[in-house]
Amino acid sequence: MRRRTSCALTVLLTPAVLAAAAACTGPERPAPDETAQALADGLARQDLSALTLVSDTSALPEQHLIEVVEPLLAAAEETGAASSVEVAEVVEAETAEDEPPRAAVTLAWSWPLAPGHTWDYTTDTELVWAPPPEDSEETGTWEVQWQHDLVAPDLAGGERLELESLEPDRGDLLDIHGERLVTERDVWRIGIDKTYLEPPRYAEQSEALAELVGLDPAAYADRVASAGEKAYVLAITIRQDEATSGVSFTADDARAIDGVNVLADTMELAPTSSFARSVLGRAGEATAEIIEQSDGAVEQGDVVGISGLQRQYDAALTGSEGLAVHVVDGDGEVVRDAxxxxAVDGADVATTFEPDLQILAEEVLSDVEPASAIVAVRPSTGEVLAAASGPGGEGWSTATLGQYAPGSTFKVATALSLMRAGVFPEDEVTCPTSVTVDGRTYENVPGYPQDATGAVSLRTAFAHSCNTAMIGEGAEVRQADLAAAAVDLGLGAASSVGAPAFLGEVPTEASATGHAEALIGQGAVLASPLGMATVAASVAAGERVEPVLVRPVEDDGAADDGAADDGGTDDGGTGASPSASASPDASPDASADTAEEPEPAGSAGGLTQTEAADLHDLMGAVVAEGSASALADVPGVTGAKTGTAQYGDGSRQHAWMLAIADDLAVAVFVEDGEYGSTTAGPLMGRFLTGR
Structure with a gap:
């Protein structure tokens, strides 16, 4: 049975009337375009009351329309963009004299379903002219032939539409070997399940669990008490692998406490609980701040980068969501996709971390109380193999972001500036017990060997770290030339590290005392452990090394956009792999590779191999006869430099040591120590011996 619906009177037409209608022309039969536009407008508003509809289905057209488009409307509303129905084409057909006039109408639909996903398609229907009854003053009307597939392509009776977001797999952080560094690992989620306890025992058992896992007992008990009566209140998440869990208790210890529920889950984690944590950062459920800043791209429950490289490269690691519009039958079963x-899976981001070296460095620093760091760079490539920050930094990346006076380790740059001024390793310099500049007196470190004072070679002065010789000889070196020498060694030079990093800072102008302090790595001279490891790496490589910690993510070309056969389009982009460029707000101000200041200028010719060989020779003397003699028996060590830098009121000292061993340049730093040789030296020895 065909059904007509209209707010106006509709009658069945006799053959005689049809013949008369076929003969109608001129103003008595308007063009179908106006009705076609009214149809498009009504479909867009989900209001068909202004139309005359003819249907051979039992479904009411307007009800059917609303049921089909309801999920599409909801999705479009969330995007904040407007959906549309437009008239694409109206073509009047040639009909026989005994047939009513007809017009074919093509409608263009557009549904913005999610950011980057707009479903565009066309549907067709027919308008049939129904003239007014004989002797009637009415004008007649174009009737719309209603079918299920007028709303969506190929839709049959009883079928509806459902939307599904297709989630991408998050990319992994990789190590230098291309192995997964941060990936899904098994964890235990440990907490109080209030359904396991009677209310009088909530406080006692909550406090017992808190004491086991290291939480504030009263605060956790309050959280449990304020949660719903059937709530599960998470206390801590730990790794299932006890060897890398980083805690002193096990899941079984927690299970032994009444009321505790231990749930198995997975999380994106590094090989150990401390592994480069301040650099890699973490991924987890989006915070309220991240959701607010995303302009709707991130929703509650989404896993995103929270900090570190996970945050900086979040767009690349996340990938992009896909979308499916399913056609479902009356039982809710998916019949096909309209x-x-x-989804485009997230790209992997390749770091240069050598896991064994990073873990070793962290183990060496594990019991150092002040902020500390060990950085290892491969001179031949600039790859940062380890960037470990000790627990004393309280989560700060001391290794890559620390800004400290480098002390006598900076004398590598001072020696380079002296050689450029004509003072070479075998040349004689004077190392007095003290030297005065503009009324300020400088001395050597306590315990400086007496036999290395007076007239000695630059090699000897460097080996024992004579402050007075460097200040005295350096008086003839311009501050700008000292700064240029530092840049030629990589200290303060711009470099595409790929992660937030501070390499160093050396002023190009200074007062007489400021210049004297700069010559011995104090005053306004600043460096990070990464910056000083780069200095050692440049000496070993024979040219300025540019450290790199993250390699660029490669674009793998166009991906399958999965467009449906109906001509659906994805307006989200080209299908290329996501870019791994950093978010604008991902790097702190200390990032040398994102700062907008001009690149510090080195010398015109840069570091030469001859200069580097002489510097390597000087560093070799530090091991053979000077302050790093403790490294003499460590295999592969060919050079080193110790450093001590007073800070604050002068009663506290930074302790440093640089070393070159085979194709490895290492910097060790301790914020509060005795001397470079006595505080940093043993740590360097343990690291190089254990590598």
């Missing part, structure tokens, strides 16, 4: 764009 539109589908597959």
């Amino acid at each position: 539109y589908r764009v597959e």
Whole structure:
């Protein structure tokens, strides 16, 4: 049975009337375009009351329309963009004299379903002219032939639409070997399940669990008490692998406490609980701040980068969501897809970390109380193999972001500036017990060997770290030339590290006392452990090394956009792999590779191999006869430099040591120590011996 619905009177037409209608022309039969536009407008508003509809289905057209488009409307509303129905084409057909006039109408639909996903398609229907009854003053009307597939392509009776977001797999952080560094690992989620306890025992058992896992007992008990009566209140998440869990208790210890529920889960984690944590950062459920800043791209429950490289490269690691519009039958079973764009999985981000070296460095620093760091760079490539920050830094990346006076380790740059001024390793310099500049007196460190004072070679002065010789000889070196020498060694030079990093800072102008302090790595001279490891690496490489910690993510070309056969389109982009460029707000101000200041200028010719060989020779003397003689028996060590830098009121000292061993340049730093040789030296020895 065909059904007509209209707010106006509709009658069945006799053959005689049809013949008369076929003969109608001129103003008595308006063009179908106006009705076609009214149809498009009504479909867009989900209001068909202004139309005359003819249907051979039992479904009411307007009800059917609303049921089909309801999920599409909801999705479009969330995007904040407007959906549309437009008249694409109206073509009047040639009909026989005994047939009513007809017009074919093509409608263009557009549904913005999610950011980057707009479903565009067309549907067709027919308008049939129904003239007014004989002797009637009415003008007649174009009737719309209603079918299920007028709303969506190929839709049959009883079928509806459902939307599904297709989630991408998050990319992994990789190590230098291309192995997964941060990936899904098994964890235990440990907490109080209030359904396991009677209310009088909530406080006692909550406090017992808190004491086991290291939480404030009263605060956790309050959280449990304020949660719903059937709530599960998480206390801590630990790794299932006890060897890398980083805690002193096990899941079984927690299970032994009444009321505790231990749930198995997975999390994106590094090989150990401390592994480069301040650099890699973490991924987890989006915070309220991240959701607010995303302009709707991130929703509650989404896993995103929270900090570190996970945050900086979040767009690349996350990938992009796909979307499917399913056609479902009356039982809710998916029959086919009307539109589908597959998710693009996140790209892997390759770091240069050598896991064994990073873990070793962290083990060496594990019991150092002040802020500390060990950085290892491969001179031949600039790859940062380890960037470990000790627990004393309280989560700060001391290794890459620390800004400290480098003390006598900076004398590598001072020696380079002296050689450029004509003072070479075998040349004689004077190392007095003290030297005065503009009324300020400088001395050597306590315990400086007496036999290395007076007239000695630059090699001897460097080996024992004579402050007075460097200040005295350096008086003839311009501050700008000292700064240029530092840049030629990589200290303060711009470099595409790929992660937030501070390499160093050396002023190009200074007063007489400021210049004297700069010559011995104090005053306004600043460096990070990464910066000083780069200095050692440049000496070993024979040219300025540019350290790199993250390699660029490669674009793998166009991906399958998964467009449906109906011509659905994805307006989200080209299908290329996501870019791994850093978010604008991902790097702190200390990032040398994102700062907008001009690149510090080195010398015109840069570091030469001859200069580097002489510097390597000087560093070799530090091991053979000077302050790093403790490294003489460590295999592969060919050079080193110790450093001590007073800070604050002068009663506290930074302790440093640099070393070159085979194709490895290492910097060790301790914020509060005795001397470079006595505080940093043993740590360097343990690291190089254990590598």
